[in-house]
Each structure stands twice: as structure tokens, then as C-alpha cells.
Amino acid sequence: MLIPAMADTLTGRVVGVHDGDTLTLRVGTRQVKVxxxxxxxxxxxxxxxxKAxxxxxxxTYE
Known part of the structure; x- marks a missing residue:
């Protein structure tokens, strides 16, 4: 169970969208699935x- 108050804040570039609620960010040299x-x-x-x-x-790509 993820508690939103304990979630990390990531800053990066979106490099992929998997579906309507999952994407991949490039954070520095890492790729992070979010x-x-x-x-x-x-x-x-x-x-x-x-459609989602x-x-x-x-x-995300605006």
C-alpha cells in the first residue's frame, strides 16, 4: 500500500506512456516507471x- 503523503516527488522528462495511469520518466541517467x-x-x-x-x-507531452 502506498501512502501518498510518503510518496517521492520526481522531476524528469517523460520518455514513455504505457497506459492511462503508468508512464516512464528519465530522471538524470535513470529511467523510472511511475x-x-x-x-x-x-x-x-x-x-x-x-483513449486513456x-x-x-x-x-504529458504538451
Whole structure:
């Protein structure tokens, strides 16, 4: 269980979007997979899964 108050803050560049609630950041020389807290998007094969991925991609690559 992740407690949001204890979550780390990361600053980096988005280098990949996996689905509607998971992305990869480049933080320095590391790549870190990040799952957004308190967000439950449909999986890619579920209805609206691709739309959720596209929405996160549009939002992060603005």
C-alpha cells in the first residue's frame, strides 16, 4: 500500500506512456516507471484503454 503523503516527488522528462495511469520518466541517467497515485484507468485491452493512454500522452507531452 502506498501512502501518498510518503510518496517521492520526481522531476524528469517523460520518455514513455504505457497506459492511462503508468508512464516512464528519465530522471538524470535513470529511467523510472511511475504509476499515478489514486488513478485507475482502464487497461489497454479494455474499453477506452487506448483513449486513456492517448489522453495521458497528450497531457504529458504538451
Amino acid at each position: 504509476r499515478l497515485a489514486e488513478t485507475d484507468a482502464p487497461e489497454l485491452k479494455q474499453p477506452y484503454g487506448q 493512454k492517448q489522453a495521458l500522452s497528450d497531457w
